[in-house]
Amino acid sequence: MITVNGVNKSFGSAHVLTDVTFEIRPGLMTGFVGGNGAGKTTTMRILLGVLRPDAGVIEVDGSPITADYRAGIGYMPEERGLYPKMTVLDQLVYLGRLHSMTGADAKARTMALLERLGLGDRAGSRLEELSLGNQQRAQIAAALVHDPVALVLDEPFSGLDPHAVETTVQVLRETADTGVPVLFSSHQLDVVERLCDELVILADGRVRAAGSRSELLAAHARPEWELDAAVDTGWVREAPGVEVLSFDGGRVHFLADSEAAAHAVLADAVARGTVHRFGPVTRTLHEIFTEVTR
Known part of the structure; x- marks a missing residue:
């Protein structure tokens, strides 16, 4: 279980996060929702070690998160980070190799993911040749290719048509069902409500509500x-x-x-x-x- 515990963060005089505390439980989909500027992406970057908190700690099963654990997290940024001139297959295999996978294993895993996400016939295409929705699916595959210990996804459904959303939801649910903790942010509240097991609502850098859907409805x-x-x-x-x-x-x-x-x-x-x-x-x-x- 990943715990975000008492995290604070400021940029100059702007206080972005205030005592942010919540849990990402293994095997569950945790929806992270909030308006623009609420602090979702900053929280995710602190969890990943890209930013340092001013106070607070990220823990895994009660102990401070390690660099090795962070290296095993599958991350999808809101701003796509793949190489536009490389083929989808080549760069996903490359990313798998960076996580110590063999070339054969990385290729097999890549093709299985692309088929599952409906991109099997575009494996040899350069990323820039794909539609924005298909680029988004390739980015999701990149987060999954190394069989991650946890998933952190920033707006994974952005730009996807309804069919692609359904396919992606199924893939993420299958991943969570293996025991992987999954945190994802989204502005599509209808998808969050249908998909997530637990919710964290952030506003002005503070957690305003957290818990399962039934707990939030009761509260x-x-x-x-x-x-x-x-x-x-x-x-x-x-x-x-x-x-x-x-x-x-x-x-x-x-x-x-x-x-x-x-x-x-x-x-x-x-x-x-x-x-x-x-x-x-x-x-x-x-x-x-x-x-x-x-």
Whole structure:
């Protein structure tokens, strides 16, 4: 398990990270989300040893992270870092060789990854000849080619079409299922919500929320309910213990002081006519993100 513990970082007078603390658990996908300038990339660079923290420590299984462990991490930067004039196959084999793989093993691993990511027929193409989406997939393969001990991916889904996103998600999930801790940042909250096991929400250099999706939903739950009936529901605005959030004819979205108050609304609606749907409203990651970063 990788632990980011009490990390602080400043650049001159700009304080970028303040007491950033969270865990990246083995075998789990941890989504790292935050607006532009929140400190995600700086945190990742400190984890990788590219930057030094002003305070705090990165630990692996309770001990300070070592250079050898960092060397085994698969990293994908937001700014693509592959060589545009080299073929995809040659540079991925080269990267594998840098991690002490034999040429044969590196080539076999490269071709397996490219096939899995839908790039098998472009192995002999130079990177500059690929579309931006295919360059992104090649960059993901570069992070995986040496069979990494952990994965740190900065915006891995940027520029990918929906089909490529699905393929990449499957590859990353398969990697996590082998016990590898995976940290990835993304602005695509719908993908994060569907893919990740745990979430870390960063704003202004501080962790505003962290935990599993169910933990975050429980911690930021609101007693919201929705009623869809065949009759006008304007009367709900007068119901005791209820605050209407939105109203449109037979549909009403409301807060209730208690479950009993919500079910009293249901009973009244049934007495007035047909009820098509009634139940609690499940909050989305986007709503929680907006709330904690406001």
